Amino acid sequence: MAGLAIISLHDAGRRLAELHGSREQVACGRLLGLLKSGKIKAGFQFSAGRAVSWITIPAHYWAEVSSDKFKMIRYSKTSSKSGALKVRLGQFAEEVVAQVNEAPGHEQAASDKWKEVLAATSHRYEVAIMEAEWAAYEKQNQPSESVLVKKSTSGRDEKKGWREVFVIIGAYIVKHYETTSEQIKIEEASEKIHQIAKAQGIVGLPAAPTIRGELSKIRAKAETISIN
Numbered sequence: 117m118a119g120l121a122i123i124s125l126h127d128a129g130r131r132l133a134e135l136h137g138s139r140e141q142v143a144c145g146r147l148l149g150l151l152k153s154g155k156i157k158a159g160f161q162f163s164a165g166r167a168v169s170w171i172t173i174p175a176h177y178w179a180e181v182s183s184d185k186f187k188m189i190r191y192s193k194t195s196s197k198s199g200a201l202k203v204r205l206g207q208f209a210e211e212v213v214a215q216v217n218e219a220p221g222h223e224q225a226a227s228d229k230w231k232e233v234l235a236a237t238s239h240r241y242e243v244a245i246m247e248a249e250w251a252a253y254e255k256q257n258q259p260s261e262s263v264l265v266k267k268s269t270s271g272r273d274e275k276k277g278w279r280e281v282f283v284i285i286g287a288y289i290v291k292h293y294e295t296t297s298e299q300i301k302i303e304e305a306s307e308k309i310h311q312i313a314k315a316q317g318i319v320g321l322p323a324a325p326t327i328r329g330e331l332s333k334i335r336a337k338a339e340t341i342s343i344n
Contacts, residue, residue, distance in 0.1 A: 126199050175207060
């Protein structure tokens, strides 16, 4: 399962705000409500040895998460832990057991497998949403015409730097696949693109998290089109 296409909760909240014409930059409350209702599922991936597993977080977990705690998915200058929600493996023991037991050949290597899982319990894992899950939600919840009109007549103008940034994004993608066949790591790539654009003195430069959101959209769109 290496190379899963996922988006962070922060980016999902931002795109949710855009989708529904919210004045919030990140629609924390709306996203938490969707997770509690099960309309959107989130999870996390963890490595046990060479295997990478995806654990889906059950809806009942979110019932115990307060709005204040969930707001940590917003970025804050006063907290280095902001921008992400992280969990521990032990909080989802049933889901982890089910995942391990479903793995091919688990009977033959059960002892080694559980040693690897236990070693992974000391880490914290960032909660995210599979891009396919998010794409399905977006497709089923397109904004109404009134929302589109409101968005086009109000709100801030697009940053002037976006045109130059998109050129850099395209150049980065081309250069990346000229040097390696590995999938682009969205978070790492967005930081590098931001650094390149900043070094070029682009006016109205979007923040790295905003660039990361656009990169996520580009990769999700790439998975839906064919050029053959």
